[in-house]
Amino acid sequence: MSEPTVTSPGTASAAPSGATSNGGSAVEVNGLVKRYGEVEAVKGIDFAVARGEIFGFLGPNGAGKSTTINMLCTLVRPSGGSALVAGHDVVSERDEVRRNIGLVFQDTTLDGYLTAEQNLRLHAELYGVPRDAVHERMRQVMEMVGLWDRRGSLVNTFSGGMKRRLEIARGLLHSPRVLFLDEPTVGLDPQTRSSIWRYIRELKAREDITIFLTTHYMDEAEYCDRIAIIDQGRIIVLDTPQELKAKVGSDRVQIQTDDDQAAIAAIRERFGIEATMADGVVTFGVPAGEQFVPRLFDEWDPAHPAIRSVSVARPSLDDVFMSHTGTTIRDAESSNDDQRRNVGRMMSR
Amino acid sequence: MATETSIRRAGEEALPSSERPHELARVRVPVRSARSELRAIKVVWKRELIRFSRDRLRILTSLIQPFLFLFVLGTGISSLAAAGTHGVNFKTFIYPGILCMAVMFTAMFSAASIVWDREFGFLREMMVAPVRRSSIVLGKCFGGATVAGFQGLLVIAISPLVGIPYNAALIAELLALALLLAFAITAFGVMFAARVNQMQSFMALMQMAIMPMFFLSGTLFSVALLPTWLAVLNRLDPLTYAVEPMRRAIFAHAHISAAARRALDPGVTWWGWHVPTAVEAAVIAVLGLAMLSIAIVEFSRAE
Numbered sequence: 001m002s003e004p005t006v007t008s009p010g011t012a013s014a015a016p017s018g019a020t021s022n023g024g025s026a027v028e029v030n031g032l033v034k035r036y037g038e039v040e041a042v043k044g045i046d047f048a049v050a051r052g053e054i055f056g057f058l059g060p061n062g063a064g065k066s067t068t069i070n071m072l073c074t075l076v077r078p079s080g081g082s083a084l085v086a087g088h089d090v091v092s093e094r095d096e097v098r099r100n101i102g103l104v105f106q107d108t109t110l111d112g113y114l115t116a117e118q119n120l121r122l123h124a125e126l127y128g129v130p131r132d133a134v135h136e137r138m139r140q141v142m143e144m145v146g147l148w149d150r151r152g153s154l155v156n157t158f159s160g161g162m163k164r165r166l167e168i169a170r171g172l173l174h175s176p177r178v179l180f181l182d183e184p185t186v187g188l189d190p191q192t193r194s195s196i197w198r199y200i201r202e203l204k205a206r207e208d209i210t211i212f213l214t215t216h217y218m219d220e221a222e223y224c225d226r227i228a229i230i231d232q233g234r235i236i237v238l239d240t241p242q243e244l245k246a247k248v249g250s251d252r253v254q255i256q257t258d259d260d261q262a263a264i265a266a267i268r269e270r271f272g273i274e275a276t277m278a279d280g281v282v283t284f285g286v287p288a289g290e291q292f293v294p295r296l297f298d299e300w301d302p303a304h305p306a307i308r309s310v311s312v313a314r315p316s317l318d319d320v321f322m323s324h325t326g327t328t329i330r331d332a333e334s335s336n337d338d339q340r341r342n343v344g345r346m347m348s349r
Numbered sequence: 350m351a352t353e354t355s356i357r358r359a360g361e362e363a364l365p366s367s368e369r370p371h372e373l374a375r376v377r378v379p380v381r382s383a384r385s386e387l388r389a390i391k392v393v394w395k396r397e398l399i400r401f402s403r404d405r406l407r408i409l410t411s412l413i414q415p416f417l418f419l420f421v422l423g424t425g426i427s428s429l430a431a432a433g434t435h436g437v438n439f440k441t442f443i444y445p446g447i448l449c450m451a452v453m454f455t456a457m458f459s460a461a462s463i464v465w466d467r468e469f470g471f472l473r474e475m476m477v478a479p480v481r482r483s484s485i486v487l488g489k490c491f492g493g494a495t496v497a498g499f500q501g502l503l504v505i506a507i508s509p510l511v512g513i514p515y516n517a518a519l520i521a522e523l524l525a526l527a528l529l530l531a532f533a534i535t536a537f538g539v540m541f542a543a544r545v546n547q548m549q550s551f552m553a554l555m556q557m558a559i560m561p562m563f564f565l566s567g568t569l570f571s572v573a574l575l576p577t578w579l580a581v582l583n584r585l586d587p588l589t590y591a592v593e594p595m596r597r598a599i600f601a602h603a604h605i606s607a608a609a610r611r612a613l614d615p616g617v618t619w620w621g622w623h624v625p626t627a628v629e630a631a632v633i634a635v636l637g638l639a640m641l642s643i644a645i646v647e648f649s650r651a652e
Contacts, residue, residue, distance in 0.1 A: 075477060098479035099378050109470040113400050125392035126478035128385035133376045175375045207375070 024087065026051045026178050026210035027072060031081035034067050041067045043233035044081060049178075049212060049226075054204055056224035057214040058317065060329050064233040065214040066106070069182050072212070073103055086177040099127065102171030102179040106186055108163050110170075112156035116147060119155060120170050127174040141169040145199055161192035168199060172207075179203070181213040185220060197223055216329060218317040229321060236324045241317060248315040248323050251289030253296075254281045259305035266304040271296075278328065285319075381479060389480040390488040397459060397492025401499075407458070408500070415451045415504050419444065419511060435609030440511035442613060445595035446568020448504045448523065449530060449588060450559075455500040456531045457555045459493030460538020464551045467542075482648040486539060490641060493535030494528055501527035512603060519602045523595055529630060530591040533637030540640045543647035562588040573615040584617065587636050590629040593617050597626065 027049035034042040042064045049055040057065045070076040072085055074094045083090045086100035103109075110119050117138070124134045142148040145165035155163065164184065171179055181200070185193040201223065203209060213224070221227045221241060228238040237244060257263040260282050264275045267284065275284035286292045289312035300307065321329050379385060401407070423440035430439045466472040475485050505523055509515060538555065545551045565579075566588035575583060583589055596614050605613075617624045 073477060075473075095381055095479045098477060099380075103477055105470065105473065107470045109474040111396070111400075111466075111471045111474075112469065113403060114396065118396075118399065122392050122396055123474070123478075125388045126475065126480055128379050128381075128388060128479075129376050130379070137376045173376075174378045 024051075025049060025084070026053070026086060027055070027212060028084040029068075029072075029081070030083070032068065032071060032078055032083055033080035034064075034071060034076065035079040041233055042071070045230070045233075045235045047228055047235060047238055049210060051210055052204070052208065053225045054200065054211045054213070054223065056221045056227040057212070057230055058216065058218070058221045058227050058321070059214075059230035060216055063230045065216075065230060066182055068230070069180055069212070069214055073101060073180055074098055099174070100177045102174070102176035104164070104167045104171045104179070104181045104184055106183045108167065110155045110163055110166060113154065115152050115154055116142070116158070116166055117151040119166065120151075120173055123170050123173050129174050137173060137175075141172045142166075144172075144202070145169045161188050161195075164188060164192070164196065165199070168196070172203070172209075175207075176209065178210045178212060181211065183214055183216070185215070185217065193220075218321070218329065221317050227317070229317075229324060231321075231325050237320070244317065244320045245315045248285075248319050250285035250287050251292075251315065252283060252285055252313045252319055253289050253292060254279070254283045254311045254313075255296075256281050256308040257305045258308070262305045263307075266301070270299055270301075289313075378479075381481075386481055386484045389478065389484040390491065393475070393485055393488025394492040394495065397462075397489065397496055400462070401459075401496040408503075411451060411455050411458070411500055412503060414454065415447045418447045418450070419507075423511070433612075435606060435612055437605055437609050437613060438512045441513060441599065441603060442571075442596075443568055444508065444511050444513065445523075445599060446563065446566060446592045448501060448527065448595065449566070449568070449591050450563055451504045452497045452501045452527045452531045453534050453559055453562075453588075455497040456493045456534035457538050457559065459489070459496055460535050460542050461548065461551055461555070463489065463539060463542035464545060464548050467546065468548065476651070482651075483645045486641065486645045486648050489539055490532055490535045490644075493538070494532035497531030497535070498524065498528040501531065513599055514602065516602050519598055522598045526591055526595055526630065526633075529633050529637070530588075533587070533633050533640065536637050536640040536644055540644040540647065543644055543651065562586055565589070566592045568592055571613045571615070572617070573612055584619065587633060589617060590624075590632040594626040594629045 025048040027047075029045060029047050031044045031046060032042055033040065033044050045064075045068065057068065059065050067076065071078045072083055072090060074090050074097050077091065085097045088096040088100065090097050111122070114122065120138050120142070121134065124138070129137065138151075139148060142151055145168055147162065147166055147169065150158070150162070155166065158166065168181075168184070171181075184200070185196050188196070197220065200211060200213075204211060215221055224241065226238065226240050227244070229236045229244075239247075255263065260277060263282050264277075267273050267275045267282070273284050273286065275282050277283065293310055293312060296310070297307075318328060321327075419440050423443055427439040434442060463472065466475075476482070478485075502524060505520055505527075513519075537558070541554055542551060545554060565582050565586040567583055568588075572580065572583055572589075572593075593614070593616065597616065600610050600614050617629065
């Protein structure tokens, strides 16, 4: 977990900044609700994030992830329930919370007409970072994301990935205790996505910091220490990715055939397994996939439709999501998008 | 308060140096104080200046309008108006109004950047900072005033071309009034920017506010012989209280006959009482502060 913060050799201190010295949770949420008129975007959620943890909120667009993160960041007032961030109440101790958190939003919040360095200096001034510490801290966070050499460039000349990296550096400038990342890799190419994840994991190793992020990428959720799956404003399940996958209990077998409907019927008749169509192929779950495949071919009647290909996969978070919600995250997204104004926002990406 | 610097090395002992590509020093952010609010005001102000100085095109284009009014409209109407100006150069006459207009447009553009900031997300960076919203609004208004004051100075620089000699006292008075006006107009714009989300709507709204103010202020005509309805509207126009004292100051320094001054610059009267410059300046200051307060309340309420 996180390394102890050390003032000088011998003087250990575990409370780096701010008034919170308790070793309790970094984030503590009780019965949090947000209503917009008639619509309940967040329907009473409870969870706690331990210090030093990478905690992920996984769910389709429109599930309530951003609303929750906005409430934790004091940007949106909860309609009910309570939330403590770094030991401070998000409603009654708004400034205390703000001082102790770093934010990286989905959409850029940089000033494109200023240089990278001017953006960070502005941030340092707004957050009251001691003047004599600004330069050194700025160099460190910018070196970490590999932008120190570009500090004199106008942000408008940066690519999307560079902007996101600069935002991460800026979010860290004032040594926050909790870093919030709202969809940190959305709209980025795979290479940039993986480098952002490298920074996040490096950060966890080097700073005494808790990371709270939202994502709708299943593969990224695997990097989290724990994840909460959220759908339609409720937390459906919360655990480590390993535990969640273990609980699904079965491997996923997908076969391509000449006649899918006949194959589904044959599987039901022969093996007593209910297969469904997913991603355009016949899909079903069995406890031990590798051992099932030889059996499948042994018992497959020549009268059944011919099998063109077989694939076996360990349970992924996709399967976790599916086993809890009965739908894939992609399908959940398209139905959410129809209901919500997100459609326009997604198209603009 | 807790402003002491404490740079700590994180992970110094936990990892061998080979696994430490970058060391991160922790900084300590002090609790909110008057000083941290001042820093916030200053940095928002400074951002306005940096952005303005980088935008040379904006400085240039905002000078075109005053030039058009002064030298095209001014020259064109001079011959027409010669009979009624008692020998006073028409360009000298409209100069204070043109100066005010240049200042107003620049101030308005500064306020408009809040709408841009919202659209491009940067406003959020300021809204989540652990400082008072009033500090951000104040910094913005000071920034707008400074930038517009600079624009005013550029227009003041060309005053000899319209028959107004350089004079330190005159320049100081014009600049002070220009700054006051710029501050009030920025506050006016920021007040609207808190509620308007679209740039197009904001610009349309501003045009709608500035043009009537400009026409009613007596920039292009003398307020001596107006029909009652126009005289009333003229007194209600805040810009009147910037144009009139500027004109009075200019006429005092430009060797203009007493008869001409009576005809062209009769001064603003309230029920027969001649409103002195100090009261006129106070009118603008009070209006500016009122709009500033509304802007602060609106921004503090916004989530």
